[in-house]
Amino acid sequence: MEVPVLKVSLAGIRAVRGGWSLSAQGIFEEGIHLISGDVGSGKSTLAHLMAGFFPPVSGTVEREGIASVMIVFQFPEFHVTGPDLERECKEWGVDPGTVLAAAGLTGRERANPLDLSRGELKRLILACVLAKDYDLLILDEPFSSLDCAEKERLCMTLSGRKRGITIIFTHEKAHFPRVDRIWEIQGGVLYDRGRLPSALGHWDHAPVIVKSLIARGKVPANISQADLLEAACRT
């Protein structure tokens, strides 16, 4: 059986909000894409546009071979539909036992999702989403509200995704999964910095540690903690 090619193409798109605009051009193929940019640079707008919530004022968003799409909003409460954690998991179509264990919420099956802290709710929603297999998965600020240990756990899970297009929109500066391609939004334009590790040299939003390693001639193979540690310890 032939495996369909998954692809999202942004053909000269432009989004306008008030007096501000965002232009983007590029092709997102299977793998993990990181889109970085400052707060207010237009990451969420682009994420919502790629999810198909509204059309661009010009240009087109073309999807090829994509049958299932999911976006995880920055604020996890928007996703809640179940009156308790068990029902919430069931409404996502995932096994409550497995997912609640993955989210560190075992034993709280009867709790109201809206009574959880934002960090706990984020863990739950991410666990529900990552338990499924979407062709296009868009994560808008997935690391917000998570502590360092949870961020690292999420990075490990994301690094393990083998199928589909995963696009991570973030202004995170410390925790990253292994990514295939880096993009960044600057001055209302989306720039493709290319594949890793060559992208690191052109990445303006690169964390200080990455810049420092490159300056010392120790270019990391990728940007996960393990890769950065390997580069830092390299002799």
Add this chain to the structure above:
Amino acid sequence: MQDIRLRAGTAALLSLAAFTSIWGAAVVFIWWLIFSRPLKVLRKMRRVIPAIILIAFFGFVLELTGGGGISYCLRMTVIILIGAWVYTGYQQGEFLRLWVWLLGKKTGFDLGMIAEIGMQSLELMLSDFSRIRQAQELKGTIWGLRSLVPSGSILVHGALRRADETAELMAVRGYTHGGSYCPEFETPMKDIIAGIAALCMGIIAFIPVSEFFILYH
């Protein structure tokens, strides 16, 4: 209308006139067509259409069960249109200006601030509602009565959380009662003309139709 004093006064007068009778609703509707820039209002406030459909449904039920439903529907529709006109002209801070002008820097300031927080909350709730719908669609939840309960819970929960955070923040910053604020207003000539026209429409609406035609003859 830029001047919130005129806009609020006009809206109160016209709503009362429209509610009083069908004749009142008709003259208010004429005012709305001439002065409110109706296309802009409807474009910015598309939600008035479902609201009018809902009112029409209740009007229909009322007409079938006890009568008077058509009158109710027409009068309420005009009031909704006036409400939409007030809402689309809203500029941040203008209710604070209005209430301080009306009741001073203590009670007026408090009421104005509550109104401003309410307006901000409404904006956020509308934006949250659209996010909730998008999330539910992607999750495969069919939008309907069943999904209204969780959506409402999220909206109420979010509004309460924001209110709590705002209250705590204000308490920490030492807010107790009132504030210092000197409201300023701009009143262009077209606002005055629209205001006078609303007053005339109000007077016409409250004169019984028979009296009006006797005077005319």
